[in-house]
Amino acid sequence: MLSFIKAESFKLSKKLKSWLGPLLVMVLVLIAFPLSIDISQYDLDKFYFSIIIVSLLMTAFVATEGMFEEDFEDGSLEQEFLKEKDFYKLVISKIFVYVCLIGIPIAFIGALFSFANGVAVDSFGKVFLLLILSNLLLFNLFAFGNALSINKGAMLGVLSSLPLALPVIILLGRAIRSIQYEDGFFAVTTLMVGIGLMVSAIMPLIISVALKTHID
Amino acid sequence: MLLLGWIWGLLFAPQDAVQGNSYRIIFLHVPSVIFAELIYFFMAVCALMHLVWRVKLAAYLIKSAAPIGAMITFIGLFSGSIWGIPTWGTWWQWDARITSTLILFIMYLGVLTLHGSFSNLEKADRLMSILVIIGVVNIPIIKKSVDWWSTLHQPASISVSGSSSIDPSMLYPLLISIIGLGFTLISLGILSSRSYILSREKNKKWVLMHV
Numbered sequence: 001m002l003s004f005i006k007a008e009s010f011k012l013s014k015k016l017k018s019w020l021g022p023l024l025v026m027v028l029v030l031i032a033f034p035l036s037i038d039i040s041q042y043d044l045d046k047f048y049f050s051i052i053i054v055s056l057l058m059t060a061f062v063a064t065e066g067m068f069e070e071d072f073e074d075g076s077l078e079q080e081f082l083k084e085k086d087f088y089k090l091v092i093s094k095i096f097v098y099v100c101l102i103g104i105p106i107a108f109i110g111a112l113f114s115f116a117n118g119v120a121v122d123s124f125g126k127v128f129l130l131l132i133l134s135n136l137l138l139f140n141l142f143a144f145g146n147a148l149s150i151n152k153g154a155m156l157g158v159l160s161s162l163p164l165a166l167p168v169i170i171l172l173g174r175a176i177r178s179i180q181y182e183d184g185f186f187a188v189t190t191l192m193v194g195i196g197l198m199v200s201a202i203m204p205l206i207i208s209v210a211l212k213t214h215i216d
Numbered sequence: 217m218l219l220l221g222w223i224w225g226l227l228f229a230p231q232d233a234v235q236g237n238s239y240r241i242i243f244l245h246v247p248s249v250i251f252a253e254l255i256y257f258f259m260a261v262c263a264l265m266h267l268v269w270r271v272k273l274a275a276y277l278i279k280s281a282a283p284i285g286a287m288i289t290f291i292g293l294f295s296g297s298i299w300g301i302p303t304w305g306t307w308w309q310w311d312a313r314i315t316s317t318l319i320l321f322i323m324y325l326g327v328l329t330l331h332g333s334f335s336n337l338e339k340a341d342r343l344m345s346i347l348v349i350i351g352v353v354n355i356p357i358i359k360k361s362v363d364w365w366s367t368l369h370q371p372a373s374i375s376v377s378g379s380s381s382i383d384p385s386m387l388y389p390l391l392i393s394i395i396g397l398g399f400t401l402i403s404l405g406i407l408s409s410r411s412y413i414l415s416r417e418k419n420k421k422w423v424l425m426h427v
Contacts, residue, residue: 144350148330148343148346148347149330149333152333152334156329156330156333159322159325159326159329159330160326160327160329160330160347162322162326163319163320163322163323163326163351163354164350164351164353164354166315166319167353167354167357170312206346206350209267209346210343210346213339213342213343213346214339216339
């Protein structure tokens with residue numbers, strides 16, 4: 001497993017566009033949106049979280065775009081299949097690396113921007129945690145979308161998996177409200193951790209089956 | 217049967233005390249959304265059969281049911297939208313029930329698009345089945361959305377286990393409409409799956425013998 005993680009980290013760190021692109025998209029949206037509309041700071045403080053949530057969705061999509069495409073095209077997936085007969089380890093390592101190298105920095109940027117828009121300093125950790133959990137869920141879902149449409153373009157993948165991401169967005173919205181109104185944060189976070197663990201365990205299995213279908 | 221339900225509901229059922237005649241759209245709206253969910257559930261069962269037991273016919277049924285499901289979900293959304301104008305004063309509301317039903321509609325389109333994008337149909341069948349199974353998570357969300365969130369959409373008026381909050385003079389034509397639409401959709405499904413099976417198996421010996 002460690003060797004998979006090492007290999008995937010190395011591969012991702014070499015692909016500058018893959019990890020820097022999503023971070024730049026996140027920063028760009030978070031800066032450009034308030035500038036592009038004439039709005040008071042008071043109004044912005046109220047709904048800035050919505051912008052963060054939508055940015056998160058967009059960046060997760062951009063980050064996972066072509067997650068398996070290169071491996072499929074250069075034959076790595078096929079080799080892996082011949083060696084291991086399964087993609088579970090590969091998928092779980094890939095998602096782990098993507099969450100660590102892209103998801104956590106994105107969550108940090110999101111939390112930083114929320115801090116700059118009226119969120120209390122002591123809530124920074126809560127927002128950061130929620131954004132990491134959301135990224136974990138979104139990366140799993142979009143990885144599934146990409147595995148379905150591995151060589152058919154990202155739009156098909158997003159069309160297939162976006163409806164599944166919307167419940168995550170709804171849950172995140174509720175969690176954010178729990179921070180804003182200081183009520184029920186622990187319950188919502190526990191729910192998200194539970195769902196996150198379940199999705200992280202089950203989704204790689206399903207992605208693995210989808211990838212096998214392409215290789216067969 | 218569907219016509220009987222509609223004629224009874226539209227012409228002979230009494231007016232609603234609050235909504236007047238506008239409530240009559242339930243005879244189209246309620247059956248449509250019920251079957252929008254049921255068809256997806258049926259597809260999920262077929263998808264499971266296809267993936268676990270490799271039943272080819274199950275995949276054909278999914279492919280045949282998906283356009284019907286998409287159509288009926290669209291009718292449900294559209295009729296709800298028309299009903300929204302006199303009751304809520306708006307065509308659309310980002311309410312949990314309506315949004316989750318819209319997601320179901322997008323799921324149907326996703327399933328169809330995914331299947332259509334592969335030239336290898338066996339591969340397309342399997343990937344479509346995986347997507348259908350994952351998408352079934354949306355069904356309990358639709359069902360429970362009116363309980364989990366404070367929504368503008370009213371909770372269910374008809375209950376299988378408990379008592380219904382709708383008057384029998386309106387309930388009976390509604391039930392007939394639901395059963396009637398069910399039969400209509402089953403007939404449509406049979407016709408659609410028959411032609412799809414024939415098109416998929418057109419080079420097989422048994423088809424050539426029959427045609």
